[in-house]
Amino acid sequence: MANLILEMKDITKEFPGVKALDKVNLQVKEGEIHALCGENGAGKSTLMKVLSGVYPFGTYSGDILFQNEICNFKTIKDSEELGIVIIHQELALIPELSISENIFLGNEIANKGVINWHATTLKTKELLKKVGLNESPNTKVDSIGVGKQQLVEIAKALSKEVKLLILDEPTASLNEDDSENLLNLLIEFKKQGMSAIIISHKLNEIEKVADSITIIRDGQTIETLNMKQDKVDEDRIIKGMVGRDLTNRYPTRTPKIGQTFFEVKNWNVYHPLHTDRKVIDDVNLHIRKGEIVGIAGLMGAGRTELAMSIFGKSYGKKISGQMLKDGQEVHFNDVSSAIEQGIAYVSEDRKGNGLILMEDIKQNITLASLSKITKNAILDKNKEILVAEEYREKLRIKTPSIFQKAGNLSGGNQQKIVLSKWIFSEPDILILDEPTRGIDVGAKYEIYTIINELAMDGKGILIISSELPELLGMCDRIYTLNEGRITGELNKDEANQEKLMTYMTRSKIRG
CATH class of the missing domain: 3.40.50.300 (P-loop containing nucleotide triphosphate hydrolases)
Structure with missing residues (x-):
């Protein structure tokens, strides 16, 4: 030995x-x-x-x-x-x-x-x-x-x-x-x-x-x-x-995909510090009701930058292009306006951008939607507790109490709190940037189930993930991104890891 x-x-x-x-x-x-x-x-x-x-x-x-x-x-x-x-x-x-x-x-x-x-x-x-x-x-x-x-x-x-x-x-x-x-x-x-x-x-x-x-x-x-x-x-x-067999990593779902209701057209974004450097280059994408769309790309391809620029222009300078929701042009000039108009973004950096670590779980869950638990500008603390307990149970957040500080929880449980916060905001479009990073297989399945339920309710889901099997297992359609450009668009039935990797390393969109 x-x-x-x-x-x-x-x-x-x-x-x-x-x-x-x-x-x-x-x-x-x-x-x-x-x-x-x-x-x-x-x-x-x-x-x-x-x-x-x-x-x-x-x-x-x-x-x-x-x-x-x-x-x-x-x-x-x-x-x-x-x-x-x-x-x-x-x-x-x-x-x-x-x-x-x-x-x-x-x-x-x-x-x-x-x-x-x-x-x-x-x-x-x-x-x-x-x-x-x-x-x-x-x-x-x-x-x-x-x-x-x-x-x-x-x-x-x-x-x-x-x-x-x-x-x-x-x-x-x-x-x-x-x-x-x-x-x-x-x-x-x-x-x-x-x-x-x-x-x-x-x-x-x-x-x-x-x-x-x-x-x-x-x-x-x-x-x-x-x-x-x-x-x-x-x-x-x-x-x-x-403590049990898990026979299927991804829950089954029969998609009910409706009409296109969110579009990004000719989207250009420049680096916030080096304003002569274009980070997102003429991107066009769309999401239909009830559809789960993926974005695949290598590190540095611009996936997070694209998501944040869409979410209230929280990244970038000299942003140009159009966004259409339900056929009407919309303008999200800040995060508040994006939230108000039904857009939510789960950041890949849960500690830096997703949570207030020194605050408790219930405050983190309700933070983006305080108007839903207030009346005449007064917070209904009992309602806040009920909401937090609901999501604690629904997402199986392991904690002795919803009054526990978010910073005291494991990384996976912190991610569940972030997801709870944005699901509670009842968005029409939910952008998930590395939604299962640092999460175990059992919890992943639960989160995938919630994502599927949101899609079945007619929400549009955009998933950014470094795990290609995750995109292939969850998405109806996948865009590939390289150097800030869309280089491919694959439906679920034609996508595989080899094709995705090929398009992720291309400089031009496939013909």
Whole structure:
């Protein structure tokens, strides 16, 4: 049996009103990639925060042994000094600083207190090359997208002498090509002797890279499996996670598609800072009542920029073109007017743009539609509670109370709150930007069911997703986008991953 680099024994962690971890056990061998799987709220991220010192010694019970030594980490710095580095699901970068400044913050390359910027830049370039990010070290983090920011986080982790690398949903913000590159990088690190723990809801990734897998459900260890010896496949993992077989990933739906009721014509958008750079170039698209339409594109193709420019011009400058709703030209000059006229947008960045983390669940759910729970400018708090409880139950938000702060919930449950907020606004058109990012397969199915129900009610749905199987499984029609241009339009019966990828990399629309 290979030596253990890590052993966590009977880890128990409680929060007010909930036991997040109940005598959880985890063993990781030297030089292996160990996957940690479970539904949202199962306790995966909490366990890793215990390991890394985010939740310090004394706030939990149980033992942590690293390289056969008992560890009592009081801070993240304590764990990092031993070579345990965690990349959290939530980005922890400073937007106003450059990429190189973020990577070496607190770990500066310096001599007698003076930073060696030349060496810092060279090392940053080397790290960026490793993670496949083609950006200048001097680029400010707030000028790059969420996906690229995730790569900066990974580069930051690699800048330290890592023995055990923990990745919490590392590819959630990445497209398929970038995810593949990262997974191959993990395999290369393993060959060099590095151990890793990976938390991911993308089970195909687990199958590709993991040697072992530990499944956690409701804060308890269910089982640990050897991926090869136990012949583990996705269905086996899902059964352990949800406690039952899940035979179909996408709920069945018989589309009832009506007339075109939303159109974008000759839509052009320029970069908000570099106003001579066109980000969206002469885009034309339409959505029919009851139709689920997808947008596929590689990172940087302009998918999010297109969605935000439509949603009250919340992105871009010098925006031109037409939008028509029910055959009439409409103008959404700000977010409020877009909401009032039946447009909703679920951002890919739920923490930055989707939630107020310091506020409770009920306030987040009702925030975009306060007029529905007020009378004579007075908030009906009882009605607010009833609405929040309804969506808590409907979307299975795992929380001890709707009075819990949104920032205390897992990433998947936070995403459910964002969806609740916009569904409560009763939009005619719902734009979903990476709607299931960081969400487990069971919760995904529930969200897909809700999306289908909205479509059956005659709503128009626009889904942006980096997961091509998701688009193929859910959409009636899919547009492909490359460099801000629509390059293809495929109906459900003619679309497949190969065709989508072909059109996603074209510079011109197919003939």
